[in-house]
Amino acid sequence: MLLGPPGAGKGTQAQVIADRLGVPAISTGDIFRANVSGRTELGLQAKSYMDAGDLVPDEITVAMVKDRLAEDDAKGGFLLDGFPRTIAQAEQLRDSLHELGQALDCVLELVVDEDELVRRLSGRRVLVDGQWVQRDDDKPETVRHRLQVYREQTAPLSGWYDSEGLLTQIGAIGAVEEVTERAMSALETCGGARPDGPSAG
Numbered sequence: 604m605l606l607g608p609p610g611a612g613k614g615t616q617a618q619v620i621a622d623r624l625g626v627p628a629i630s631t632g633d634i635f636r637a638n639v640s641g642r643t644e645l646g647l648q649a650k651s652y653m654d655a656g657d658l659v660p661d662e663i664t665v666a667m668v669k670d671r672l673a674e675d676d677a678k679g680g681f682l683l684d685g686f687p688r689t690i691a692q693a694e695q696l697r698d699s700l701h702e703l704g705q706a707l708d709c710v711l712e713l714v715v716d717e718d719e720l721v722r723r724l725s726g727r728r729v730l731v732d733g734q735w736v737q738r739d740d741d742k743p744e745t746v747r748h749r750l751q752v753y754r755e756q757t758a759p760l761s762g763w764y765d766s767e768g769l770l771t772q773i774g775a776i777g778a779v780e781e782v783t784e785r786a787m788s789a790l791e792t793c794g795g796a797r798p799d800g801p802s803a804g
């Protein structure tokens with residue numbers, strides 16, 4: 604799984620790394636945005652939280668991820684991007700994976716300082732229906748709020764996964780390809796380096 608603040612490049616790296624590993628990249632942000640554009644019930648529930656830069660409530664998010672992880676293409680492994688984002692989500696993820704006979708092998712944290720994050724997010728444009736637009740939640744006030752939410756609710760996961768022996772941190776400043784190479788070398792060692800294997804603990 605990829606951990607890191609908004610703007611760290613998780614989405615970009617998730618696509619490339621998942622391709623290289625031959626597993627699906629599961630991004631809760633992408634699933635929410637697809638549901639918002641498709642005007643589904645889930646999209647309607649999530650939209651106001653996303654627009655405000657707040658987290659979508661755990662029960663909605665966890666149920667959605669559980670369904671996704673139960674799909675066939677996730678049986679041989681998967682890469683999580685943007686989930687979990689709270690300790691409660693992490694606990695429920697561990698339990699769901701246990702039920703599926705799986706466990707996380709590795710948590711990669713993308714480390715970027717906050718000035719760089721603000722620069723990246725306020726300059727970010729995404730392609731929607733052939734047009735480059737600013738995501739509503741990339742507006743400066745919302746960006747500051749998302750970073751605060753990250754510090755308060757998500758950053759504690761770093762210590763949590765470190766104490767489980769799963770965490771590797773990599774610097775995520777530099778060219779996309781350089782960061783991918785750092786990520787791939789980190790992945791080679793982290794999962795296999797634990798003597799008791801993924802199901803221990």
Ligand code: ADP
Pocket residue numbers: 608609610613631632633635652653654656657658659660661664684685686687688692740749
């Ligand atoms: P970023 O990492 O740039 O903030 P994401 O696409 O991962 O972008 O998330 C966008 C928004 O989607 C979040 O601000 C939040 O509202 C919602 N979201 C995504 N993942 C989660 C999650 N695991 N728990 C709660 N809300 C989430």
